[in-house]
Amino acid sequence: MGRKNRELIFKTYIAHLRQKQTAGFTLLELLMAIVVGSIVMYAMMTLVLSLLGTEKQETAKSQIQQEMGLAMDYIASEMQEAVYIYPGNCLDGVDGGTDGCTDLRTQINFPQEIHPILAFWKLEPIPYTEDDNLPEDCTALPTAQAGDCRDLKTRGHTYTLVVYSLRVNLAQLGQNPINQAGVVWQGPAQITRYRLRKYDPLASLTPTPGFEQDPNPSNFGEWPSGGIQTIPLDHPVLVDSVDNQNQPELEDCPDDYTRSAVSGNNISSFYACVRNPGRGTMQDAIVFLRGNAIARAGQPPASRNPTYLPSLQRQVQARSVFQREPPTLD
Numbered sequence: 001m002g003r004k005n006r007e008l009i010f011k012t013y014i015a016h017l018r019q020k021q022t023a024g025f026t027l028l029e030l031l032m033a034i035v036v037g038s039i040v041m042y043a044m045m046t047l048v049l050s051l052l053g054t055e056k057q058e059t060a061k062s063q064i065q066q067e068m069g070l071a072m073d074y075i076a077s078e079m080q081e082a083v084y085i086y087p088g089n090c091l092d093g094v095d096g097g098t099d100g101c102t103d104l105r106t107q108i109n110f111p112q113e114i115h116p117i118l119a120f121w122k123l124e125p126i127p128y129t130e131d132d133n134l135p136e137d138c139t140a141l142p143t144a145q146a147g148d149c150r151d152l153k154t155r156g157h158t159y160t161l162v163v164y165s166l167r168v169n170l171a172q173l174g175q176n177p178i179n180q181a182g183v184v185w186q187g188p189a190q191i192t193r194y195r196l197r198k199y200d201p202l203a204s205l206t207p208t209p210g211f212e213q214d215p216n217p218s219n220f221g222e223w224p225s226g227g228i229q230t231i232p233l234d235h236p237v238l239v240d241s242v243d244n245q246n247q248p249e250l251e252d253c254p255d256d257y258t259r260s261a262v263s264g265n266n267i268s269s270f271y272a273c274v275r276n277p278g279r280g281t282m283q284d285a286i287v288f289l290r291g292n293a294i295a296r297a298g299q300p301p302a303s304r305n306p307t308y309l310p311s312l313q314r315q316v317q318a319r320s321v322f323q324r325e326p327p328t329l330d
Helices: 003-021 027-079 143-155
Strands: 082-085 114-125 157-168 189-197 237-242 257-260 270-275 281-290 311-322
Touching: 027 082, 027 114, 027 237, 027 281, 027 311, 082 281, 114 270, 143 157, 157 237
Parallel strands: 082 311
Antiparallel strands: 082 114, 114 157, 157 189, 189 237, 257 270, 270 281, 281 311
16 A cells, blocks of 8 residues: 555544544434433422422421410410419300309400400509609599509509400401501411500509409409400400311310310310319419411411421419418317
8 A cells, every 4th residue: 555545544534533523412312411401400309399398397387386385485474473364154255154253255345356265363563664653742643543552552563454365367257367567467366465454554543444443352253344445456466377276176174174265166276274263272274275387388278287286285373372261270
């Protein structure tokens, strides 16, 4: 083979190699790459979405558990200051409950969506706030108020009524779910806290409209009022995302306890078993509370998955003994 032939063959081989190195993918190779890449991307997106969904669910569950725990702590700490806790049948809209108590719902007007659950009287130290103190000179007040002023300075406290209620979400009543403060509350229901002080403000000893007289320590349950009118703004929300169903069902209260539940149904998300008051009895209450994280967790609205319905139970001892008589020496 001559030299020229060898050079021609070599150049042809080199040209073939260069053409092979710069050649693109075939259509089949390109389609295969697209299919494989799509499968990998789909798997990665599915994994990411699954992780985000799980994180959302776990976050919602932990948030609701924490919020319900804080609400229960707040209610329990205030109940420990109670001197009298209303039994459930003193809140059912019918007069003549335990020990002949006057039904509180006939004394105080509650808005349609607010259902009283737990009510008690407590001793509240005065002054209520630093800016709402008693006058320094009681004699400068009218005669009737001057006597109250001196009495309050001696006692150092007043009786205050506290009522915790279950408020059904307004959307379920066909109303605007935005309250007067422009806040949209989450969940099926909320817990509200109503506080009734005798004086408003304390500095002038101006009685609260309808608060005719102090409760009688011999029987707080017979406290009368002059028909106190309240509006939703008087019942600020303590916590939202509270359940309002009867699943699971209500538990039976122990002997000598009366269940304090929403009148007219068996909602088990917020209720209490209150020890009936009696002579020499230390009152206490077993409080039940269940949150609802269904919406926050992105679950179906009708879901009743117990994982997202955290429940709490707390037994709280009141501070005083109702109608206690000192023991005799016999």
